[in-house]
Amino acid sequence: MVLQKRLDYGFSGYEVPAVPRATRSARKRVPFRKIVEGNQISAFDLLATVAGKLLDKENDTASNYTWSAEDQSAAETNTVKEERGDGNQSLKLEFCNQDGAKAEFFASELVSQTSDSNYSSKESPSLRNGALVATSDCLERADAQKLMNGKIKKEMGGLSCHVEAGPSVCGTSGDGIKPVSENKLLMDEELDRTDKALIGEVADKCSLEDALVLDVKPPAIVSSDGSFKARSYGDHNPLVSFTAKWDDVNVVSRDDDEKSSGCTHPSPLREPFRSTPRIVDRRIRKILASKYRKVAPRSKNVTNSNFDENLKSGYCNRSAYKRLRSGRNYPFKKRKFFYCRSESNSDGGTSSEGISDSSGNNNNRSISILYSKMHGVTGESSSPADQHKSFTSSNSHVKLRIKSFRVPELFIEIPESATVGSLKRTVMEAVTTILGDGLCVGLLLQGKKVRDDNKTLLQTGISCDNQMDTLGFSLEPNPSHTSPSLCPGGSPLKLPRDTPLPLSRYPANPGLVNQVTCDPSPEPRKPNLGNFIESNNGCASSPTDMFDKSTHESKALLAVPALSMETLAVVQAHKKSKQSEVAQRRIRRPFSITEVEGLVQAVEKLGTGRWRDVKLRAFDKAKHRTYVDLKDKWKTLLHTARISPQQRRGEPVPQELLERVLNAHTYWSQQQAKQQPLPESCLLYHNSTMIASSRSDVD
DNA sequence: CTTAGGG
DNA sequence: CCCTAAG
Numbered sequence: 001m002v003l004q005k006r007l008d009y010g011f012s013g014y015e016v017p018a019v020p021r022a023t024r025s026a027r028k029r030v031p032f033r034k035i036v037e038g039n040q041i042s043a044f045d046l047l048a049t050v051a052g053k054l055l056d057k058e059n060d061t062a063s064n065y066t067w068s069a070e071d072q073s074a075a076e077t078n079t080v081k082e083e084r085g086d087g088n089q090s091l092k093l094e095f096c097n098q099d100g101a102k103a104e105f106f107a108s109e110l111v112s113q114t115s116d117s118n119y120s121s122k123e124s125p126s127l128r129n130g131a132l133v134a135t136s137d138c139l140e141r142a143d144a145q146k147l148m149n150g151k152i153k154k155e156m157g158g159l160s161c162h163v164e165a166g167p168s169v170c171g172t173s174g175d176g177i178k179p180v181s182e183n184k185l186l187m188d189e190e191l192d193r194t195d196k197a198l199i200g201e202v203a204d205k206c207s208l209e210d211a212l213v214l215d216v217k218p219p220a221i222v223s224s225d226g227s228f229k230a231r232s233y234g235d236h237n238p239l240v241s242f243t244a245k246w247d248d249v250n251v252v253s254r255d256d257d258e259k260s261s262g263c264t265h266p267s268p269l270r271e272p273f274r275s276t277p278r279i280v281d282r283r284i285r286k287i288l289a290s291k292y293r294k295v296a297p298r299s300k301n302v303t304n305s306n307f308d309e310n311l312k313s314g315y316c317n318r319s320a321y322k323r324l325r326s327g328r329n330y331p332f333k334k335r336k337f338f339y340c341r342s343e344s345n346s347d348g349g350t351s352s353e354g355i356s357d358s359s360g361n362n363n364n365r366s367i368s369i370l371y372s373k374m375h376g377v378t379g380e381s382s383s384p385a386d387q388h389k390s391f392t393s394s395n396s397h398v399k400l401r402i403k404s405f406r407v408p409e410l411f412i413e414i415p416e417s418a419t420v421g422s423l424k425r426t427v428m429e430a431v432t433t434i435l436g437d438g439l440c441v442g443l444l445l446q447g448k449k450v451r452d453d454n455k456t457l458l459q460t461g462i463s464c465d466n467q468m469d470t471l472g473f474s475l476e477p478n479p480s481h482t483s484p485s486l487c488p489g490g491s492p493l494k495l496p497r498d499t500p501l502p503l504s505r506y507p508a509n510p511g512l513v514n515q516v517t518c519d520p521s522p523e524p525r526k527p528n529l530g531n532f533i534e535s536n537n538g539c540a541s542s543p544t545d546m547f548d549k550s551t552h553e554s555k556a557l558l559a560v561p562a563l564s565m566e567t568l569a570v571v572q573a574h575k576k577s578k579q580s581e582v583a584q585r586r587i588r589r590p591f592s593i594t595e596v597e598g599l600v601q602a603v604e605k606l607g608t609g610r611w612r613d614v615k616l617r618a619f620d621k622a623k624h625r626t627y628v629d630l631k632d633k634w635k636t637l638l639h640t641a642r643i644s645p646q647q648r649r650g651e652p653v654p655q656e657l658l659e660r661v662l663n664a665h666t667y668w669s670q671q672q673a674k675q676q677p678l679p680e681s682c683l684l685y686h687n688s689t690m691i692a693s694s695r696s697d698v699d
Numbered sequence: 700c701t702t703a704g705g706g
Numbered sequence: 707c708c709c710t711a712a713g
Contacts, residue, residue: 585707585708586707586708587707588707589707609702609703610701610702611701611702611703612700612701612702627701627702628701628702628703628707628708629707631702631703631704632707632708635703635704
């Protein structure tokens with residue numbers, strides 16, 4: 001069974017620009033939180049939710065308008081259209097992604113006003129609140145994304161698994177997740193009076209799970225009998241399926257005239273569900289024709305928009321297999337952690353071990369940072385005036401501006417000897433796992449950007465003794481992924497200076513810029529610098545000693561992005577015995593000439609098939625060089641020696657060494673060939689040509 | 700755990 | 707550098 005990856009993210013209080021209509025105020029702060037299945041956040045999801053919340057508050061005069069936005073990151077085309085019918089309003093959001101999955105999202109205005117409370121109160125209390133409903137015409141797909149309204153969840157009682165907003169869930173480990181109440185407090189501070197009132201209203205009206213938490217994407221299947229089946233992933237009940245009759249599902253039903261009929265009614269649907277796809281198709285085609293091509297197709301991201309692709313079940317399975325297969329932890333291979341952690345729902349248990357587990361017992365001098373605050377900041381965005389302009393310049397298009405967001409609980413442990421670049425990459429990897437590609441991470445230290453990726457953290461001034469609150473990370477659009485044409489209107493996303501926001505969880509849009517400031521970690525740090533010196537001592541005789549004085553052997557980087565409390569906990573449960581399981585790709589440490597010299601020498605002596613001996617002989621004290629590393633280095637050396645000098649990169653290896661590499665290789669190949677009887681054909685070939693020539697002077 | 704190779 | 711199949 002494929003376990004779904006779940007991602008919990010949310011925003012609160014980011015600004016939504018004015019719906020292009022004069023009667024609407026310039027911007028609305030829209031608090032919301034939502035959870036999706038899959039690890040890809042797209043503007044699509046964002047938009048759907050935002051739109052829903054936006055309309056929640058937009059109860060003014062009925063008039064049709066259309067607005068849309070395009071997701072820069074995922075090459076999805078989003079169209080948001082408001083429809084009105086029966087005096088109720090609904091918002092429809094259409095999108096399609098590359099692989100043809102099409103879905104429609106409906107954000108129905110269901111906030112109960114006094115006028116419509118007559119039907120909503122009893123049979124479906126949750127319908128009183130804003131709900132987001134989606135349909136999909138890819139029902140066959142196991143990963144078809146569905147939206148359910150709050151009612152389903154509510155009726156399932158304990159299955160409303162995504163109500164993580166509650167302090168009981170968020171605050172368990174006391175490691176930086178703020179209870180909602182506190183968040184709300186912060187939120188309020190951020191808002192001006194008007195917005196404050198607005199949010200208060202919403203909060204009052206909606207329960208957490210119905211309004212602030214919009215549970216958007218549980219995989220669902222619509223069976224032939226018209227019942228709506230969905231799987232819900234409970235905190236403690238990983239895969240619980242339940243069904244609900246369509247009658248109970250609040251779906252927007254539409255006719256071809258595109259008028260909404262009864263979208264806000266909990267009453268039975270009049271229209272067979274199957275009729276929807278047809279309409280969808282039509283619309284999708286339209287969208288495709290008009291807009292889709294404008295979105296620069298970036299294949300990688302595009303594919304990532306497939307939720308099921310992000311399940312990476314393959315990774316997980318393989319990793320599990322590996323864990324079973326061997327218990328080694330050397331070299332550290334923990335990368336898969338990122339891919340597997342959230343699937344581990346099947347482990348079921350949540351754990352209170354928290355992250356402390358992961359950093360414990362680490363004797364390396366490392367900085368444990370608990371990034372508990374992330375808020376956006378941008379230096380590059382234009383002036384507020386420009387931004388405002390960009391929002392209002394083009395009618396019928398919505399430009400979302402996320403003022404800030406926060407990625408909670410990005411836990412990172414990294415040696416001081418690590419480079420800034422590796423730190424960035426570590427953070428990036430953590431974040432990317434959540435967001436998908438399209439972002440890069442910037443590092444700010446005391447407000448200044450740290451650009452030199454090659455400086456070590458120590459050199460940069462990031463050390464144990466440092467106040468971690470001076471450190472900041474920024475999520476920036478990946479330069480290689482820039483696609484200027486964000487929306488038909490042509491005005492790109494502008495990102496303003498931001499203010500920290502509370503409830504927010506994960507950012508959704510690669511067009512965004514945000515910053516991460518990190519608090520001092522509650523984790524016990526390991527500030528014993530004594531070993532530092534030692535670990536590089538006493539190896540003066542080895543060729544590797546000249547190298548890398550500044551780096552002590554570093555435990556692999558460790559980054560634990562927090563997806564949610566559950567996933568975090570699951571991870572902990574997973575590796576109770578192996579704390580170091582969570583780590584990162586090792587730092588790249590180019591071989592110095594001295595090291596190459598030592599390697600060549602050892603191989604000349606020992607041959608190419610005895611890497612363990614080579615390691616022992618020449619790199620015994622270089623703990624970061626494994627025999628596999630040496631083997632790999634030899635491989636690359638050989639390659640380097642064979643290519644033209646122009647094609648070589650990196651620190652040039654003396655030609656003399658390269659020739660020794662070649663000679664040693666041919667010699668030992670020959671030795672090997674002598675021992676193992678060759679096929680006759682080979683024998684003939686070898687005898688006649690190459691062998692004799694280059695075996696002379698080795699050893 | 701080591702080797703050998705592909706990624 | 708990582709990952710894995712094979713010894």
